[in-house]
Amino acid sequence: MDPVLAGFIGYLLVVVVVGFVTVRLTKTLADFLLAGRRLGPWVVALSERASGESAWLLIGLPGLALASGFSAIWSAIGCACGIFVSWMLVARKLRTQTEKLGALTLPDYFEARFGDASHVLRIVSMSVIVFFFTFYVSAQFLAAGKVLHTTFGIAPIHGMIIGAVIILFYTIMGGFFAVAWTDLIQGLLMAAAMIILPLAAFIELGGIGGVAERIAAIDPNLLLVTGGQTGRPLIMGLIVGSLGIGLGYVGQPHLLTRFMAIRDPRELRKGTMIAMCWVVIAFWGAVLVGIAGLAHFGPDILADAEHVMPEVALWALPTALAGIIISAAIAAMMSTADSQLLVATSALSEDIYHQLMNKEASQRRLVAISRIGTVVIGIIAFVLALRAEQKVYWFVLYAWAGLGAAFGPGMVLSLWWKRTTKWGVLAGMIVGSATAVVWHNVPALKAMVYELVPAFFLALIAVVVVSLLTEPPADVAVVDE
Amino acid sequence: MPPSTVFWVVFPPALLIALTVVYYVRTSGRGD
Numbered sequence: 001m002d003p004v005l006a007g008f009i010g011y012l013l014v015v016v017v018v019g020f021v022t023v024r025l026t027k028t029l030a031d032f033l034l035a036g037r038r039l040g041p042w043v044v045a046l047s048e049r050a051s052g053e054s055a056w057l058l059i060g061l062p063g064l065a066l067a068s069g070f071s072a073i074w075s076a077i078g079c080a081c082g083i084f085v086s087w088m089l090v091a092r093k094l095r096t097q098t099e100k101l102g103a104l105t106l107p108d109y110f111e112a113r114f115g116d117a118s119h120v121l122r123i124v125s126m127s128v129i130v131f132f133f134t135f136y137v138s139a140q141f142l143a144a145g146k147v148l149h150t151t152f153g154i155a156p157i158h159g160m161i162i163g164a165v166i167i168l169f170y171t172i173m174g175g176f177f178a179v180a181w182t183d184l185i186q187g188l189l190m191a192a193a194m195i196i197l198p199l200a201a202f203i204e205l206g207g208i209g210g211v212a213e214r215i216a217a218i219d220p221n222l223l224l225v226t227g228g229q230t231g232r233p234l235i236m237g238l239i240v241g242s243l244g245i246g247l248g249y250v251g252q253p254h255l256l257t258r259f260m261a262i263r264d265p266r267e268l269r270k271g272t273m274i275a276m277c278w279v280v281i282a283f284w285g286a287v288l289v290g291i292a293g294l295a296h297f298g299p300d301i302l303a304d305a306e307h308v309m310p311e312v313a314l315w316a317l318p319t320a321l322a323g324i325i326i327s328a329a330i331a332a333m334m335s336t337a338d339s340q341l342l343v344a345t346s347a348l349s350e351d352i353y354h355q356l357m358n359k360e361a362s363q364r365r366l367v368a369i370s371r372i373g374t375v376v377i378g379i380i381a382f383v384l385a386l387r388a389e390q391k392v393y394w395f396v397l398y399a400w401a402g403l404g405a406a407f408g409p410g411m412v413l414s415l416w417w418k419r420t421t422k423w424g425v426l427a428g429m430i431v432g433s434a435t436a437v438v439w440h441n442v443p444a445l446k447a448m449v450y451e452l453v454p455a456f457f458l459a460l461i462a463v464v465v466v467s468l469l470t471e472p473p474a475d476v477a478v479v480d481e
Numbered sequence: 482m483p484p485s486t487v488f489w490v491v492f493p494p495a496l497l498i499a500l501t502v503v504y505y506v507r508t509s510g511r512g513d
Contacts, residue, residue, distance in 0.1 A: 070489075070490070073490055073493075077493045080494070084497055084501070088504065208482055212482040223482065223483055224486060225486050225489040269504070269508050270505075272501055272505065273501055273505050276497055276498060276501040279497070280498060287490075
């Protein structure tokens with residue numbers, strides 16, 4: 001049997017087993033949406049990391065390094081800084097406060113934090129989540145179709161069906177438990193791939209000296225972290241734009257909910273350590289895979305720069321091991337899709353059904369509603385992927401920047417600044433998402449810097465200014481540590 | 482390999498891990 005196919009089938013069997021095992025653990029809505037806040041630091045840290053990085057990390061980032069050389073390191077630095085800040089500033093406080101406020105979702109948290117009886121914060125934040133995440137899941141299904149088509153030669157539609165059915169199966173069965181445990185496996189697989197592959201490739205190429213020599217012969221600028229650029233394009237386009245990607249982490253609901261699921265907030269110390277080691281291995285490994293590909297293949301040999309990771313694996317590793325490494329890209333896609341699916345589900349079951357329609361619903365009913373919600377979101381995302389492929393990509397372009405700017409400033413300030421008001425947070429959501437969309441669509445602005453940077457800072461200003469202009473909350477539901 | 486490239490490839494992850502270790506050590510024994 002083809003070793004890549006054997007590796008993939010083995011991986012699918014493992015995630016199906018996780019689905020069957022975790023179904024017994026899921027008895028309440030808190031179990032389905034947050035694993036009952038019973039997870040350990042390894043599962044939480046690797047679930048947050050595997051969910052945070054889609055196939056972009058293993059496919060896109062090496063492709064960027066192949067095309068632009070060592071200047072791709074700025075994207076790794078930007079993401080690493082964002083992840084570090086998110087674990088430092090948000091993780092512990094969010095975990096502690098959401099438990100004391102009884103919040104299962106981010107809209108739950110915002111509503112309880114500000115005592116918002118009008119539900120305006122819940123409705124706006126929930127709408128933003130359902131909108132963006134349905135498109136996000138849809139894009140992951142499309143990616144599944146493409147990866148399976150490229151890897152095994154099966155029709156993209158069949159790849160989409162396989163990816164969607166597997167993800168839906170274990171998410172429906174075990175909810176957050178299944179998603180987090182499969183994320184753990186997927187995160188370990190991704191990290192192993194990003195250790196083994198660059199090491200093997202650099203050894204094949206004669207070490208760092210051999211790689212530098214080959215790249216210098218192609219273009220010495222590819223060896224520079226500036227990429228040979230100077231002045232404004234260097235500062236704004238490359239450095240600020242790449243570092244700016246990291247601003248998005250503090251506002252991604254599918255990552256923030258991971259912090260809420262740990263059994264003891266004190267264990268987030270260990271979680272931070274695990275997450276940051278993973279970041280260094282995975283991000284720097286991904287850049288070095290692209291660099292090795294650049295040294296071996298040159299910049300123009302591969303038809304598509306994003307094929308560099310599988311090509312380097314097939315060239316530098318025994319075929320069986322290459323199969324497992326390529327499966328890591330599929331794992332990366334699935335670990336992101338399942339977490340996004342669960343966040344969209346939580347908006348339907350907790351934010352709409354439980355909180356707005358049926359406060360007295362039994363836990364059994366809420367779990368059943370969650371499972372139905374997962375199927376509904378999954379089917380909508382699948383139909384969107386089939387019917388509106390271009391539109392899906394169009395919306396996903398805004399998703400990282402839109403979510404990061406809409407939720408990030410409000411999240412950080414609501415945790416750290418008692419004077420934050422609900423109107424401030426609401427203003428941040430509106431200004432952040434609107435700026436991301438407008439900036440992206442004005443070519444002159446888009447050329448200046450990545451839209452998340454202005455969107456995030458304008459949203460931050462909006463939260464501060466509107467909070468100062470509106471009445472301070474009388475009875476702030478903030479819990480000091 | 483240009484020294485500036487070696488610096489930017491090695492220094493940020495080293496600093497990140499060092500800061501994480503400092504955070505880990507300083508928060509040890511902190512209750513909630």
